[in-house]
Amino acid sequence: MMSFGGSEIAGNALRSSKALRMTLPLCRWAGQALRMTATPPKSQTWHPARGISFSSVVQSPNLAPQDSDGLDASLYSKIRKYSPSNMQRKTRKLKAVALEATEIIDENSDLLTDEQTESSEAKASDEPPVPTLPFRMVDDLFYAAKKAPAGTTASYWSYTYYRGMAQDGTEQKVKVHYCRSTYTMEKVCKECFSNEQILGFDLEWAADSYKWAGLKKNVSLIQLASPSRIGLFHVAIFPEKSDMVGPSFKAIMESPYITKVGVNIKADATRIRNYLNIDSKGLIELSHLYKLVTYSAEGRQDEINKKLVPLATQVEQYLHLPLYKGQDVRTSDWTKPLDMDQVAYSASDAYAGLQLFATLDHHRQQLNPCPPPPYHAELNLPIRLADGLELSTDDEPVVDTVVETVVEATATVTATATVKSKTTASKRSSAPKDSRVEIAEDRVARYRATHPEALASTPQLRAYFMWHNQGLDPRTIAHLLRDPPLKTSTVMVYILAAIEHEKLPVDKERLKQEIAGRISMNSVCSRWPHIAAILGLAEASI
Structure with a gap:
């Protein structure tokens, strides 16, 4: 049996081993502390049992007005309030501790740290999406969806996974308003959506619709979504009258100060212009923001263009769960009263657009240099890059x-x-x-x-x-x-x-x-x- 005795070399080896064992837990503790504090400040607090608890104020961040002259401000002017990046000042000491502990570890640990970093990046989609709005995805529901068998209903992204806090401190689910008359649509638009500054927007129509088939087959269902509510306006079953949608919806769609987001949103706007005589403004094409953020982060600016990207592709990449796009529901009859599958499908589409926009805009703000947000789609202006260049691209070049x-x-x-x-x-x-x-x-x-x-x-x-x-x-x-x-x-x-x-x-x-x-x-x-x-x-x- 070999004995180290009182050798100085043996003593140094033992001390180095002891220091290494002590610093590894310290690094883990510092990393956990960083993750715990990297939560939305002020409006949220950390509870050891419940996780993140939101304040009693449930309100969407304000959206800065956008015009063609000065658009360098974020589309979501208060989105940084909910962004983990704003916690840097509060975590400097923890970062210093982590840095000091890392420097003590020998050279072999550097390789381990690099591997851990690569593993963390590779598994980013296994974590819940960054919380950027007052209503955030519940961690337990996210992980349950991740564990569900692929292709099952439980494995898909859904608006039902999101929660916020009501003014009395109770947990609040996203509410869905299914409106079957012009009167209820006007009431919901006026009370629930008129004061919002960003909304998810989508349409559904009959699979066998023809141009001459009229309004109810070509604009069967209109969807709007705010962080706390989703409106499903079933125009196809509205009683016949001259003003089918009411003044509040028209004002929302025609206001350049209420931003509407969606995929292929100009085509949806064309439909409501042709059949409802509404000239939509304040439109954001999510495909443009998706490509700006994704390819700028990867240094592939030459691939940024205005070709459309399916909503399901964007949701899976940035909200980390697949979006259900079953043909049986998509091509179902939208001119008759909705069943629960149709309600879930249409509500999720509009709400996904809203959450996706907020998440993409958060990632845009993390880019260095940070590119300005895309112009409103109806302006038909180029996509701008961080260095001031503009990409003169047509919509869906063919x-x-x-x-x-x-x-x-x-x-x-x-x-x-x-x-x-x-x-x-x-x-x-x-x-x-x-x-x-x-x-x-x-x-x-x-x-x-x-x-x-x-x-x-x-x-x-x-x-x-x-x-x-x-x-x-x-x-x-x-x-x-x-x-x-x-x-x-x-x-x-x-x-x-x-x-x-x-x-x-x-x-x-x-x-x-x-x-x-x-x-x-x-x-x-x-x-x-x-x-x-x-x-x-x-x-x-x-």
Whole structure:
């Protein structure tokens, strides 16, 4: 047996080992203390049993007015009040203790610290989202959802996981107001939403809606969400009257000082403009903020653009739970009284947009340098970066996809002609889109969100929805999509390809008269066998 005796080397080794054992708990204690104090100040207090307890004041942070001249202020002017980053002054001593303890540990511990840091970053989505609003996600409910089997109802994000504190100190759930008349909608909008400065906004409509089908099929359900309340305004079952939505809702949507947030929000605004004569202002497209925050943090500013990002993708990344987007509920009948599945689905969509905006804006403020927030979407201005640059991007650019599909359809174009057509397309002026195109693009975005394996391209689906849902003929569609217009034959190919790839429903007589009847039977049978079967051409060719 080896004996260290009174060796000085042995004594130093023992003292170093003892110091290491003492400093490791100290580091853990300091880290825990940092996490405990990194909670929203003033309006919240830490309770050892309950965790974070909110003050008796349940009120949404104020939103600074936004205009095109000075927008460097945060969209949520008081969001820092609820942000953990503001606790730095209160934790300096704890940081100093942690730093001192870390410096005592030998070089081998540095590798351990790096690994722990990487592990912490990799598992960030396993923790509840950063609390940025008075209503925050309950930790126990979050972890229960994380442990639930994937794909089950309990595993999805929901507004029911959020809690706040009422003025009497009792715990408060998010309230849902399901309004089935103009009178109750006006009352709820006036009392619950008119004084808010930021709202989640969304629409639902009938799956079989056509442009000529009228208001109730094209704007079936309107959703608004504040931190404490969700309004579901079921316009489809409102009694018929001249003023279907009342003055308070109109004032909310037309005010530039009440910011409305959502995904593909301009298309929703186009619908209520066309069917309710409401000119919406103060719109924030969450996809723009998502890309600004995500790609700025990763140093990939060149990838920032205005292409839409599905709400479910954004929620899972920043709110750390998947968002239910089941096709059975999404395409259900929104013109009849809602069942509980429809209530939960529509309420969660609007509330997710609100919570997502606050979380994204918190992360934007943590960036160094910090980029300004996006302009209101209706202004059609570029996305601004932290260094003062502006990205001159169009909404959902589709030039390359369009040209690529045109080349595929013609089949005889050479590589040189392809390059020439792309160059010509890039020089075209970006005129404002027709509302019918925006509505079709919104439909495409929703379709792709529920059909991630879709084979049809965006131009093909867009042309199909304009033809099938809006009742437009191929020649009109060609003129609406581009100036100078696309070839009518190209639009026909788009529509046929969408039907063939996705097995979409069609009006057989319209298909035969407006499209298939103008293309040779041999071409239809060889290129689109599904369509040939619909029209009975397969049997005729035998």
